[in-house]
Amino acid sequence: MKLEGKKALITGGNSGIGFATARLFIHEGAEVAITGRDQKTLDAAVKELGLKAVAYRADVTDSNARADLFSKIGQRFGSLDIIFANAGIAGATPIGSADEAVFENIIRVNLTSVFFTVQAALPLLNDGSSIILNSSVIGSLGSPGRAAYAASKAGVRGMARAIASELSPRNIRVNVVAPGAIKTPIWSRGSTPPKKADELTAEWAAATPLGRLGEADEIAKAVLFLASDDSSYVQSVELFVDGGIVGSP
Ligand code: NDP
Numbered sequence: 001m002k003l004e005g006k007k008a009l010i011t012g013g014n015s016g017i018g019f020a021t022a023r024l025f026i027h028e029g030a031e032v033a034i035t036g037r038d039q040k041t042l043d044a045a046v047k048e049l050g051l052k053a054v055a056y057r058a059d060v061t062d063s064n065a066r067a068d069l070f071s072k073i074g075q076r077f078g079s080l081d082i083i084f085a086n087a088g089i090a091g092a093t094p095i096g097s098a099d100e101a102v103f104e105n106i107i108r109v110n111l112t113s114v115f116f117t118v119q120a121a122l123p124l125l126n127d128g129s130s131i132i133l134n135s136s137v138i139g140s141l142g143s144p145g146r147a148a149y150a151a152s153k154a155g156v157r158g159m160a161r162a163i164a165s166e167l168s169p170r171n172i173r174v175n176v177v178a179p180g181a182i183k184t185p186i187w188s189r190g191s192t193p194p195k196k197a198d199e200l201t202a203e204w205a206a207a208t209p210l211g212r213l214g215e216a217d218e219i220a221k222a223v224l225f226l227a228s229d230d231s232s233y234v235q236s237v238e239l240f241v242d243g244g245i246v247g248s249p
Pocket residue numbers: 011012013014015016017018035036037038039041058059060061086087088089090109134135136137178179180181182183184185186187189
């Protein structure tokens with residue numbers, strides 16, 4: 001098992017990519033704390049994940065909730081070896097009509113909160129810890145109507161490089177996973193009007209060289225690589241897991 005004895009935090013672990021990663025981490029021997037805002041899906045997730053999982057309801061944008069979260073994780077686990085900063089939202093911000101509050105909220109959830117989650121976790125992080133931030137191919141490619149999302153995800157890449165330099169002396173690794181289009185509930189939560197989720201995902205599948213959307217489990221496997229000692233000399237990279245979207249001409 002690749003994560004025997006390790007303790008991990010996965011934000012947004014009650015859905016999609018975060019949940020698939022929690023399931024794989026536990027299969028590989030880790031204890032996992034998952035977070036999200038929705039108590040019902042947190043309860044359902046922890047029931048499915050079993051005794052090595054614990055769920056905490058916490059909004060990543062709320063500094064008091066973050067402090068409370070790490071206090072509880074400290075009491076339960078004592079320390080942490082892995083953080084997967086995965087919670088995120090999509091949302092439409094077309095240049096002609098985007099609302100400032102919507103724009104700022106996307107940046108706050110996807111970028112600012114990632115930074116302050118890592119900051120709040122620092123006292124708990126063991127020597128040799130691995131931090132993985134969830135970006136997106138959209139951070140490199142852009143996408144019509146998604147300026148705030150693209151900016152937030154490009155920001156995550158830059159931020160990872162800065163944090164990696166700062167934390168290398170503590171032997172903490174910081175890397176980024178950048179998924180392509182993955183089958184998760186995010187499409188129906190944040191599709192760009194007037195396009196429906198089905199229409200958007202069909203467009204992405206057609207634009208992906210491998211000709212299909214990815215599965216959440218396929219991202220989880222890449223996160224496992226970055227979280228485990230298999231990547232012990234991998235620092236400050238962005239790993240695209242995207243069916244070839246970014247790498248193809
Ligand atoms: P989901 O919508 O399934 O998951 C999003 C998760 O984020 C949920 O668990 C949600 O929990 C949590 N979340 C959202 N806002 C907050 C908040 N304010 N505080 C705490 N938790 C929050 O989508 P995915 O699994 O697809 O998304 C996971 C990550 O992957 C995101 O960062 C997304 O940008 C990224 N990604 C996804 C791609 C895809 O095609 N699916 C492609 C590229 C990147 P709750 O609702 O309970 O708050």
